[in-house]
Amino acid sequence: MSKLLFEKNVPGSNAFSLPPCDVPEQDIAIPAKFLRQTEMALPELSEVEVVRHYMALSHQAYGVDDGLYPLGSCTMKYNPKINEWAVRLPGWSCLHPLQAPETVQGALELMYETERMLCEIGGMDAFTLQPAAGAHGEMTGVMIIKAYHQHRKDERRKKILVPDSAHGTNPATAHVMGYQVVEVKSNHRGLVDLDDLQAKMNDEVAGLMLTNPNTLGLFEEDIEDIARIVHEDGGLLYYDGANLNAIMGVARPGDMGFDVVHYNLHKTFSTPHGGGGPGSGPVGVKSFLSDFLPQPVLIKEKDGYRLDEDRPLAIGKIHSFYGNFAVVVKAYAYIKALGSAGIREACQYAVLNANYLRCKLKDYYEIPYDRLCKHEFVATGRWQMEDNGVSTLDIAKRLIDFGYHPPTVYFPLIIKEAMMLEPTETESKQRLDDFIAVMQEIAREAREEPRQVLEAPHNTPVLRVDEVQAARNPVVRYDKS
Amino acid sequence: MDIRKDLLYSDQHEWVRIEDDKAFIGITDYAQENLGDIVFVEMPEVDREVEAEEAVGVIESVKAVADLFSPVSGTIVEINEELEDAPQLLNEEPYEQHILVVSMSELGEADDLMNADDYARFCEEEEQRG
Numbered sequence: 147m148s149k150l151l152f153e154k155n156v157p158g159s160n161a162f163s164l165p166p167c168d169v170p171e172q173d174i175a176i177p178a179k180f181l182r183q184t185e186m187a188l189p190e191l192s193e194v195e196v197v198r199h200y201m202a203l204s205h206q207a208y209g210v211d212d213g214l215y216p217l218g219s220c221t222m223k224y225n226p227k228i229n230e231w232a233v234r235l236p237g238w239s240c241l242h243p244l245q246a247p248e249t250v251q252g253a254l255e256l257m258y259e260t261e262r263m264l265c266e267i268g269g270m271d272a273f274t275l276q277p278a279a280g281a282h283g284e285m286t287g288v289m290i291i292k293a294y295h296q297h298r299k300d301e302r303r304k305k306i307l308v309p310d311s312a313h314g315t316n317p318a319t320a321h322v323m324g325y326q327v328v329e330v331k332s333n334h335r336g337l338v339d340l341d342d343l344q345a346k347m348n349d350e351v352a353g354l355m356l357t358n359p360n361t362l363g364l365f366e367e368d369i370e371d372i373a374r375i376v377h378e379d380g381g382l383l384y385y386d387g388a389n390l391n392a393i394m395g396v397a398r399p400g401d402m403g404f405d406v407v408h409y410n411l412h413k414t415f416s417t418p419h420g421g422g423g424p425g426s427g428p429v430g431v432k433s434f435l436s437d438f439l440p441q442p443v444l445i446k447e448k449d450g451y452r453l454d455e456d457r458p459l460a461i462g463k464i465h466s467f468y469g470n471f472a473v474v475v476k477a478y479a480y481i482k483a484l485g486s487a488g489i490r491e492a493c494q495y496a497v498l499n500a501n502y503l504r505c506k507l508k509d510y511y512e513i514p515y516d517r518l519c520k521h522e523f524v525a526t527g528r529w530q531m532e533d534n535g536v537s538t539l540d541i542a543k544r545l546i547d548f549g550y551h552p553p554t555v556y557f558p559l560i561i562k563e564a565m566m567l568e569p570t571e572t573e574s575k576q577r578l579d580d581f582i583a584v585m586q587e588i589a590r591e592a593r594e595e596p597r598q599v600l601e602a603p604h605n606t607p608v609l610r611v612d613e614v615q616a617a618r619n620p621v622v623r624y625d626k627s
Numbered sequence: 628m629d630i631r632k633d634l635l636y637s638d639q640h641e642w643v644r645i646e647d648d649k650a651f652i653g654i655t656d657y658a659q660e661n662l663g664d665i666v667f668v669e670m671p672e673v674d675r676e677v678e679a680e681e682a683v684g685v686i687e688s689v690k691a692v693a694d695l696f697s698p699v700s701g702t703i704v705e706i707n708e709e710l711e712d713a714p715q716l717l718n719e720e721p722y723e724q725h726i727l728v729v730s731m732s733e734l735g736e737a738d739d740l741m742n743a744d745d746y747a748r749f750c751e752e753e754e755q756r757g
Binding site: 556559562617618 | 661664666667682687689690691692714715
């Protein structure tokens with residue numbers, strides 16, 4: 147493992163040179179108890195050594211620019227570099243958030259146009275670009291649902307329904323918003339169990355949070371019945387846009403009956419995410435909910451664009467200024483570059499790639515729901531576990547040796563030894579074939595030489611990390627002694 | 628997999644030992660085996676009133692985060708504070724470590740829980756469902 151900056155310390159070397167002080171020194175009477183008694187433990191290093199340190203670390207990182215990144219439900223698609231060019235144009239990058247609206251009409255027009263495009267893609271009526279990420283979008287959406295019920299003096303609704311295959315953020319959001327979370331079971335086909343939904347839906351339920359397709363990559367075929375059951379008892383339907391890449395340009399949540407949606411611009415609309423964020427989680431609503439959107443709301447008038455702060459029913463402010471504006475510019479560039487035909491085609495390739503991968507791997511790994519999937523599917527390491535004691539975690543670690551980022555593992559929770567693969571539309575057939583060959587080789591190793599897999603990774607700077615020890619006794623502070 | 632004859636079981640893989648009106652509640656061997664190495668247990672507050680099947684805490688392992696449910700209604704009268712510093716005890720001796728004790732308000736609820744044989748069958752079905 148590489149040394150820390152502190153461990154590379156060379157006393158006396160440094161990367162700065164300060165001019166002599168040209169103002170009279172003042173003695174500021176800081177009470178002695180606030181004064182540091184020991185030297186600060188700052189490393190002393192020359193500029194070039196600091197640069198080399200971070201350059202070496204960057205070589206150990208892995209991103210979609212390095213290779214396939216099949217992290218299920220994360221949509222790690224390539225971020226076209228033209229988006230980076232677009233956002234660096236001085237017309238965007240030199241703006242100040244406190245500029246008067248009449249001097250930033252171009253920026254407001256871009257935001258307005260983006261809102262309109264997101265409405266069209268989702269079949270919604272109004273959007274806010276303010277939320278800073280997916281979970282922030284969920285919170286905004288559930289605040290809107292809560293405000294809607296409260297405005298109607300419907301005070302009994304204390305519960306939110308969430309399927310057992312949902313992303314962890316869904317129950318977390320509902321809980322943070324003060325709702326009791328009620329889990330809806332999946333049926334034997336991996337879809338929402340309508341009987342269980344019907345049994346749990348009543349006039350105490352504020353709404354259902356749903357991802358479609360769900361985390362198994364399966365389209366909720368009964369979505370119209372689901373919407374009817376929820377709406378009949380006065381609940382609202384929330385669409386978690388995590389898996390929007392599987393339907394964009396082909397089907398629209400608004401047409402399925404969803405009342406509130408959030409998208410992840412950093413997934414579906416190809417802006418950087420993970421450590422490279424920041425993200426953006428715009429929220430869209432049907433017109434009967436638009437008064438509850440957070441302020442400011444962008445309004446187009448005949449003499450230009452205006453930010454409306456006078457919104458008596460709004461849930462309030464959820465972000466300063468304009469949200470993560472730079473992310474919106476990148477998403478705008480992406481959508482405009484693809485156009486409506488391109489958006490649809492990207493979706494179709496994402497689905498084709500996932501199904502190609504599924505069919506090529508099904509003889510080597512168990513596929514619990516082996517039928518046409520959308521943009522992702524779940525395989526498992528159960529055969530390897532039962533035959534040779536090789537777990538999904540071991541398989542994931544072995545993938546690193548072959549230069550691939552592992553898929554999402556042990557999720558969704560309803561599948562044992564799950565690995566969730568989402569190749570995205572970015573990948574070529576040649577790249578997928580290479581990945582498939584690696585997965586087949588790991589399956590062979592698990593059978594014939596399991597130690598290769600059990601002891602992986604073999605080629606990384608740090609081998610198997612002691613995750614248990616790291617979680618139980620984390621060391622987060624450098625201690626020289 | 629170890630299933631103790633003298634305990635009752637919930638369908639959320641908690642075990643219950645009843646002493647007078649007190650229910651000692653922990654997680655089963657099956658639960659700890661499936662969770663993997665447990666790294667954190669979030670406990671409820673003592674004196675809190677709970678209803679049967681209400682989530683009262685969180686168990687975090689390297690693989691997953693799971694809710695802990697109280698299989699019975701009543702008032703929480705004790706939590707096992709040792710687990711806050713040593714969550715691995717739930718892996719090492721699941722049946723020796725209760726997580727909380729509930730003073731039961733409805734003694735009849737114990738009849739809704741499974742005995743060891745029923746629970747063994749229940750786990751087998753869970754295994755097959757995958």
